[in-house]
Amino acid sequence: GFPDSVSPDYLPYQLWDSVQAFASSLSGSLATHAVLLGIGVGNAKASVSAATATWLVKDSTGMLGRIIFAWWTGSKMDCNAKQWRLFADILNDVAMLLEIMAPIFPICFTMTICISNLAKVPTSGAPLYPRYLPWWCCVRAHLGPTGDPSLGPETLVSLAGLLVSLLMLPLVSDCPSLSLGCFFFLTALHIYANYRAVRALVIETLNERRLWLVLKHFLQRGEVLGPASANQMEPLWTVSPCLGLLTPASHRFLAISVSIPGGPPTPCDFQLQKLVEGHQEPYLLRWDQSQNQVQVVLSQMAGPETILRAATHGLVLGALQGDGPLPGELEGLRNRVRAGPEKESCVIVRETHQVLDKLFPKFLKGLQDAGWTTEKHQLEVDEWRATWLLCPEKKLL
Template sequence: MSSRRRGDVGARLHSAERVRVRLRESHGTGLTKRNVTFTVGRDPTSARQPFRDQCLSLVLPYGYPQSVTPDYATFQVWDTVQGLCSYLRSILCQQSLFAGLGVGDASATASSAALSWMFLHGMSMLGGVLFAFRTSTDFGADPKTWRLFADCVNDVGLTLTMAAPATGRLFLLVACLGSICSAVCGVAAGATKAAITQHFCRQRSNSALVSDIYSKEGIQETIVSITGLVLGSLLSTVLHGSLGLRWAVFIGLTALHVVANYWAVTALCLTTINYQRAYILIRHFMLCRSVLSPAKVARQESVWNFLRFRRRPIRFGAPLHEVVKDRSDLDWLQEELEAERGAELTDPPYIIRMANGAAHVACHESIGSLAMLRSMFQAMRLLSGSSPVGARHETRERFDEFAGALRSKGWVLDEINLPDETWRCEWPPAPSA
C-alpha cells in the first residue's frame, strides 16, 4: 500500500469514518478458506456473523464441508430426526415401565421394584454381551445393514416395554425382552458408528479429523437429547392419563423413526467393498466390461440383508479338511495346485472347490485382501457355469483390468470386507524338477 493511501486510511480512521478492509485467510490445514471484511467503526451489535460461525463450529466438523464426504449432511439430518423420535418414545416407555414396577402403587414395595429393575438391567447386559460375541466381526463389513438392524430392534424393544404393563403376570418377561432388544441396539449402533465416522472423513489417515468428526457427532447427540428432554416433558404432561393417545403418538413416532433411519442409511455412499457391493461390481463388469461408481452401487444395494437367511454361495476361508476328504480329493488338490502355480511354481493365495452348488475358497496363510476379491471374481465365474480352466484363464486376463477400474472410480481396495471363516492353509511343496 502506498504511503499516500496509508495516510488517507489513517485520516479516515482518525475521523471515525467507517472503513471496509477485505482480506483472505485460511485456517489449519487450509481446508477452510474465506474472505473476511472488517468494518472499522461499526456498531458492536452488527457482529452477528462471527457468533453464528461459532455456533456452527460447535456442531460441525473442522473444515466443513470440504473435510467430509458429500453424504454427511443428509445422513446427519435424518439421524437427528430418528434420534429425537427415539428419545421421545423412550420417555413414554419409561412412564409405562415405572408404572409396571409399582411407582404410584401403594401396595408395591421399594425392594421389589429395585429387584425387578436390577433383573432387567442384568438381563439386558447379558444379552448385549452374547450378541456382541456372536456378531462382532460382521459390523464393519456391512455398517448400513447393521445400523438399520439396530434401530429396528430398538423399535421392537421400545414397543415391548410400552406394552409390558398390560401383560399382567408376564410383565417382567416382556420388559426383560424389551431391555435385551435395547441392549442389542446399543451394541450394533455403537459398533457401526466407528465405520460410518471413518467413511465421512476425507482424510482417513488424519486421526485428528476423524476424532473431531466423532466428537461433533457426540455434541449433536447431546443437543438432540436436551431437546428431547424438554419436548418429552411437555409431551408426557399433555398425554398423562390418556392411554389411547399415548399409543397413537408412540405409533406415529415409530413410523417416522423407521422412515428416517431408512433414508439415513440409504444416503450413505460407502467406498469400501463388502460382499454385496463386490457381487454387484463383479456381475456388472462381467456383463458390461465397466465398473460402477460408489453412488450407483449405493442405489442398487439392499439395506435389509438381516431379513435374508439364505446361505451365501461362496465360502471364504473354508477349512481344508472339509474340501479334501479322501484320496481322490487329494489328487484334485495336487492337480489344482500345479495349475495355479503355473510355470513360476509360486504358491497361489487360494484354491476353489465347487461342491453342493457352492464355491469353497481355501485360503493360503499369506492371502491379502485384494487376493480375496480375486477369489470372489473367479468363484463367480465358476458359479455362472465356466469350467475351472476357463474361470482361471478369465481371472488372469481380466482381474487386473477390473481392479484398476475400481481404483479409477474411487473405490478403496485397502479395506475389502468379505465374510471370512478365517481358516488358513499351507500347501504341499511343489515337486522338484
C-alpha cells in the same frame, strides 16, 4: 473444518440421522414412562425390593445378551454395516413397543421387559455400530472421541429430545390411546428416517453385496459402477441370492477324508492336488454346483488384493449358473456347466482361473479408477490361513 473434512454424503446422512435420533428419543421417553409405571412408581402398594429385583433381572438379561451377541456376530457387522443398522433400530422399536405394552399384562411384566432388553442388544450391546457408520464420511482422520463427525449433532438432538419429552409426557400420560398413537407415529418416522440416512451413505469399500453389483454390471456391460451408484443399488431389506458364495476358510475343509476300500480314511491329497493345479494364486476354491456355494481357502501370503480376487472368482462361478449376458469366454463355460456333469467343477474352476488372469486386472483397475478403495475391504473373512505347495507351471514345448 466443515465441509472440507467430510465427504459429500455426510450432510444428507446427518440430517436424516438427526431426525431418527429425535424420534427415537421421544419414543424412548414413552417406553421409560411405561416401564416405571409397571414397576410401581406412584403406587403406594408397590414394593421397593420387588421393583429393585425386577430392574436387576432386566439389566442382567441385557448384559448376558450383549455377551452372546458380541460372540455370535464377531466382525459380521463390519461386512454389512448398513443392514445391521436397520435391523438393530427396528429391533429397538419392537423392544420399546414391548415396554409400552408391558404394564397392560402385569403377570408377565418381568418377562416382557427382559425380552425387550434382549431386543435392544444389537443397539446397546454393540456401541461401535451406531457410531462407526459416520466415520466413512470423514475425509481427514481424527483421533479421539471428538473426531466422530456425528458427536456434536447427536448430542444436540438428544438434548432437544429430552426437552420435548418433558413437555410431551404430561400431555399423553393420562391417555394410553394417545400415548400409543404418538409412539406408532414416532416409530414410523424413526424407521423411515433410518432408511433415508443409511441410503444416503456412500461407502467406498467393497462388501459382498456391493462387489456382486459392481461385478455383474462389469460382466454385462464392461463398465465398473462407481461407489455412489453401487451404494444406491445395494439391497438393504432383502438378502441377495449370491450372498453366501464366499464361505470363510475352515480347518475342516482341508482335513477332508475319504474312505478308501480296504484301508482306513486318509487325507484327500488327490482332491487337494486338483484344487492346486492350473494356477499359482494363493487361494483355493471348491465349487459345489448343487448348492451353488464356493468354499475359499486362503494362503498365508494372501493380502487384500488376493481376497478381492478370490471373492470375485467365487461370484463369477455363481454367475455361470445365473442368467444375463456374459463375456464370450465365460458364456462358453456357462454352456458347459449347464450341459456337463457336476464332476467337472474342478475343470471349470481351473479354466476360470485362466479367464480371471486376463479379466481381473482390468476389473481391478476399473475399481480404482471409479473411486473404490481396494487396499481394504468389508468381505467376511476369518483369520485362519493354510499352507500348501504350489503346483509347478507346465511349460509348453
